[in-house]
Amino acid sequence: MHAPDGFLTGPTAIATGVMSAGAIAASLKASRPELDDDRIPLAGVTAAFVFAAQMVNFPVAAGTSGHLLGGALAAVLLGPSLGLLVVAVVVIVQAIGFADGGLTALGYNVLNMAVVTALGGWAVFRGLRRVLPATATGVSLAAGVAAAASVVLSSMAFSLQWLFGASAAVPFDRVFTAMAGVHALIGVGEGLITAGVIAAVLAVRPDLVRGADGIDRAAGPAKLPRARFVLAAVAASLVVATVVAQFAVGDPDGLERVAEDTGFIEAAEDHAFGSSIFADYATAGVASETVSLAIAGIVGTLVTLAVGTGLLLLVRDRRRGTSADAERAPSA
Amino acid sequence: MGAGHTHPLHVHEHSRTHHLPAHVKVVATLTTAGLVATAPRDDVIAFAGAAVVLAAVARASRVPGRFLVSRLAVTAPFLIAALLLPFVASGPRVDVVGVPLAVEGLWGALGLVSRTLLGATASLLLVATTEVPALLRGLERLRVPPVLTQIAATMLRYLEVIVGEVGRQRRAMTARGYDPRWLWQLGPLTAGLGVLFVRAYERGERVHAAMLARGFTGRMPVLVAERPATAADWAVAMAVPGLVAVARTVGAVVGGAEAWA
Numbered sequence: 389m390h391a392p393d394g395f396l397t398g399p400t401a402i403a404t405g406v407m408s409a410g411a412i413a414a415s416l417k418a419s420r421p422e423l424d425d426d427r428i429p430l431a432g433v434t435a436a437f438v439f440a441a442q443m444v445n446f447p448v449a450a451g452t453s454g455h456l457l458g459g460a461l462a463a464v465l466l467g468p469s470l471g472l473l474v475v476a477v478v479v480i481v482q483a484i485g486f487a488d489g490g491l492t493a494l495g496y497n498v499l500n501m502a503v504v505t506a507l508g509g510w511a512v513f514r515g516l517r518r519v520l521p522a523t524a525t526g527v528s529l530a531a532g533v534a535a536a537a538s539v540v541l542s543s544m545a546f547s548l549q550w551l552f553g554a555s556a557a558v559p560f561d562r563v564f565t566a567m568a569g570v571h572a573l574i575g576v577g578e579g580l581i582t583a584g585v586i587a588a589v590l591a592v593r594p595d596l597v598r599g600a601d602g603i604d605r606a607a608g609p610a611k612l613p614r615a616r617f618v619l620a621a622v623a624a625s626l627v628v629a630t631v632v633a634q635f636a637v638g639d640p641d642g643l644e645r646v647a648e649d650t651g652f653i654e655a656a657e658d659h660a661f662g663s664s665i666f667a668d669y670a671t672a673g674v675a676s677e678t679v680s681l682a683i684a685g686i687v688g689t690l691v692t693l694a695v696g697t698g699l700l701l702l703v704r705d706r707r708r709g710t711s712a713d714a715e716r717a718p719s720a
Numbered sequence: 721m722g723a724g725h726t727h728p729l730h731v732h733e734h735s736r737t738h739h740l741p742a743h744v745k746v747v748a749t750l751t752t753a754g755l756v757a758t759a760p761r762d763d764v765i766a767f768a769g770a771a772v773v774l775a776a777v778a779r780a781s782r783v784p785g786r787f788l789v790s791r792l793a794v795t796a797p798f799l800i801a802a803l804l805l806p807f808v809a810s811g812p813r814v815d816v817v818g819v820p821l822a823v824e825g826l827w828g829a830l831g832l833v834s835r836t837l838l839g840a841t842a843s844l845l846l847v848a849t850t851e852v853p854a855l856l857r858g859l860e861r862l863r864v865p866p867v868l869t870q871i872a873a874t875m876l877r878y879l880e881v882i883v884g885e886v887g888r889q890r891r892a893m894t895a896r897g898y899d900p901r902w903l904w905q906l907g908p909l910t911a912g913l914g915v916l917f918v919r920a921y922e923r924g925e926r927v928h929a930a931m932l933a934r935g936f937t938g939r940m941p942v943l944v945a946e947r948p949a950t951a952a953d954w955a956v957a958m959a960v961p962g963l964v965a966v967a968r969t970v971g972a973v974v975g976g977a978e979a980w981a
Contacts (some may be wrong), residue, residue, distance in 0.1 A: 392798045393839025394757035394831065402758070416865055428938070429931060433873020433882075433924030437917050439875065440882045444913065456913075462816045465917065477871045484855070485847050485876070487731055487840040488794045491750055492757040555761065555832060558809050558825075564739055588914020596921055 390482060391497055391546075393490030400553025405495025411503040411699070412476055418469035420704050425615045431466075435474045438462055441585075442478070455540070459505020460535035461582045464527075464599040472506035496549050500519070504545045504691065509538030509700025513599055514701055524590040527600045532583025536575035541694050544569035544687045558621055561594065731848040736956060737781035738849045741949040742858025744957045749846040751961035756838040759968055761831025762976035769967020770838050774845065775961055783848045791844050795836050804831040827978055852876055857946055870940060878927075882920055889916070 396404075416423075423431065428681075438458045463471035476498050482488040490495045513534035520526035547564040554560075589597055737745070752770070759766040770954045778788060809825030847855065856869040893899075900909060928936075 390794075392795055392832075392836035394759075394835030395754050397800070398754075398758040412868075416867060427928060428867060428870045430921065430924040432871045433878050433920050433927065434917075435871055435875035435880040436882045437920040439879055440886050440916070440920075441913055442881065444886060444909065445928040473871065477868055477875060481795065481872050483873065484843060485852075486794060487791060487844045488837070490757065490839040491753045491843050492839065555828060555835075558805065558828075562808065577906075580906050584907060584910025585917060588911045590919055592915070592918050593921070594946040596918065654917075672813070698755050 390489030390501075391493045393492050395490070395493055395555055396496055396549055397553035399633045401492055403495070404499045404549060406474070406516060408495050408498040408503055411472065411507070412498070413430075413474045414699065414702070415469040415476075419467070419473060422470060431470060432476055434462070434466060437476050438474060439481075456577060456581055457505055457539060457622055459502055459542070460509025460513065460531065460538040460578075461585060462585060463510040464531045464534070464582070465597055466508040467598040468506055471510070471597075472502055475502040476504055478502075495593050496546070498544045498550075500545050501519055504542045504695055505538040506716065507702065508541040508691070508694035509534045509698075510599075511561040511694050511702060512537045512696035515697075517599070522603050524594070524600070524603060527590065527597070527603055528583045528587040531586040531599065532579040535582035535657055537581030537694075539571050539575035539578045540568060541691055543567040545691045549693060577686065729847045730851055731781075731963070733782045733789060733849070735781045735849070737777065737845075740849075740957055742850050742854040743861040744852055744858075744949045744953050745846055746855070746858050746862060748957035748960050749842050750898060751840045752964055755950065755961055755964045755968060757835050759831075759835070759971070760976050761827050761834075762978040763770075763968065763971040764830075765971035765975045766964070766968040767834040767838065770964045773963045773967075774838065774841050777845055778841075779962055781845065787848065789843055792837060794955050795840050798836050799833055802829045802836070805829040806980055820853050827968060830977075833876045854946065856941070858888070861946075866939065869954070872895060873940065874924075874927075878920075878923070881923070882916070884917065885916060902976050925929055 438461075441456050441458055441461075444455065459471070461471075462475050465471065466474060479489065479498050480494060481499050483491055483494055483497065513530050516530035516533055517527065520530050544567070546565070547560065547567050550558075550563045551560045554563075566684045586597060586600075588605075590600060594600055594603065750945075756767070756770050759770075778785065805828045806825035809822035809828060811822055811824040813820040814823050815821075840874075850858070853873070855872050858967040860866055860869050893908065893912070898908060900906065
């Protein structure tokens with residue numbers, strides 16, 4: 389999902405750029421206790437690991453393959469703030485060094501692939517850890533389901549940005565269905581890999597998994613109940629992607645609010661930049677327009693909720709956790 | 721360092737572009753990419769103008785076309801997506817050899833393909849003419865937090881090692897007759913990635929210890945001081961986005977191709 393230059397309109401690029409920069413600044417502040425301790429090389433080598441892990445193609449079915457995004461994985465391994473920074477650096481280097489993703493698209497690429505996956509994934513992970521047992525299996529399971537959800541959240545964030553700043557006349561509901569559908573599948577792969585990696589690391593060096601605080605190490609190495617896991621991951625991805633859309637139709641509040649928002653956007657947006665899809669789209673059919681606006685409202689609420697929860701957790705952990713961080717740091 | 725000047729990203733040459741201060745080139749590249757990315761989708765004059773300017777920069781910097789074309793391959797997924805636009809877009813359709821294509825989608829595809837290729841070319845020219853340490857220092861001069869550039873520096877330094885490790889794992893697996901093709905065969909792959917993380921982290925710990933032993937204080941030493949940017953440097957570098965801006969102005973006056981059609 390490394391979008392190229394001009395994939396979304398200029399105002400969208402700038403707005404998402406401001407959001408990404410804010411999230412990076414907050415993470416820099418939150419991870420200061422760790423990074424001030426000259427531990428930048430560790431973060432750098434971990435970034436190289438995420439970069440390399442993205443290059444490992446995994447089979448989806450004979451012939452097709454996907455690859456890891458790694459935002460939720462990095463968050464569970466390193467904590468949300470350092471995880472976000474590491475994946476953001478990976479995305480930025482891919483754009484500058486390898487032309488994978490446009491320079492002017494960095495705002496939304498960093499937002500979707502680093503901020504939403506790390507913070508959203510962390511929020512889901514922490515939620516699941518409250519429910520699941522504090523064992524290696526429980527942590528791996530939580531990480532896997534969180535990773536699956538993070539990929540779908542990321543695709544939803546992208547569809548939402550498409551609504552506000554599309555560069556071509558493809559209606560929002562078509563983009564949303566395609567993106568969320570494909571990413572529900574990719575999410576299962578992401579979830580399986582993340583759960584497997586966390587289980588493997590927990591078996592060797594449980595102290596390296598930031599998200600595994602307070603687990604019962606006597607419970608032995610994680611054995612994943614695979615059938616149950618696949619079911620959970622599929623359910624998490626699909627619930628997020630489709631059931632929400634069903635609710636959307638009959639929700640006048642969401643509808644009204646988004647109609648207001650989008651009306652504002654239409655007025656405020658880019659006569660200079662020209663290619664606002666929204667005016668084109670409004671003529672495409674009133675019935676489907678209202679439905680897709682309602683879906684957009686729900687999707688927006690969900691993404692904001694997940695990312696906001698992640699951000700809150702990040703800030704709260706920082707307030708509370710400086711001494712614990714120093715304690716956890718393995719002596720290098 | 722042992723590999724001399726061969727680098728997958730950088731084309732070693734001595735041209736005016738290569739010797740410009742990095743931060744000047746970063747500003748020029750970002751401005752160019754911004755101008756291309758915000759050009760109206762049917763502004764063929766702006767796109768053609770930018771293509772000519774970038775080709776001239778590549779020639780003046782002695783960056784081979786072969787290098788650019790092979791590097792542009794990363795944008796292929798989006799080019800393919802762009803080619804699908806005429807089929808999935810809504811709105812009125814036009815018959816092309818009996819196939820109904822959406823007019824909106826055709827213009828959208830034109831804009832998307834042009835912006836993608838031109839933006840990617842601009843950033844490829846930047847890395848091709850700037851060595852990585854200089855580029856990172858240039859970003860620091862533009863107020864990018866040093867923590868980020870240092871993470872990036874360490875990452876790029878160890879990337880080759882870790883990617884090599886992935887290759888060795890894969891080869892070992894194949895040599896033992898395991899070639900996973902289905903989703904339920906993921907187990908060994910993910911265990912391998914888990915081991916890879918532990919190895920990467922432990923390597924990071926060793927690197928950090930070695931750096932501390934050599935007196936690392938949290939900042940990398942600057943080995944070659946970058947010269948300050950002169951007015952002439954800025955003039956030469958900003959001529960590139962300047963010419964693209966001229967092409968866009970001409971395009972805006974003449975009008976887009978959509979009006980001609």
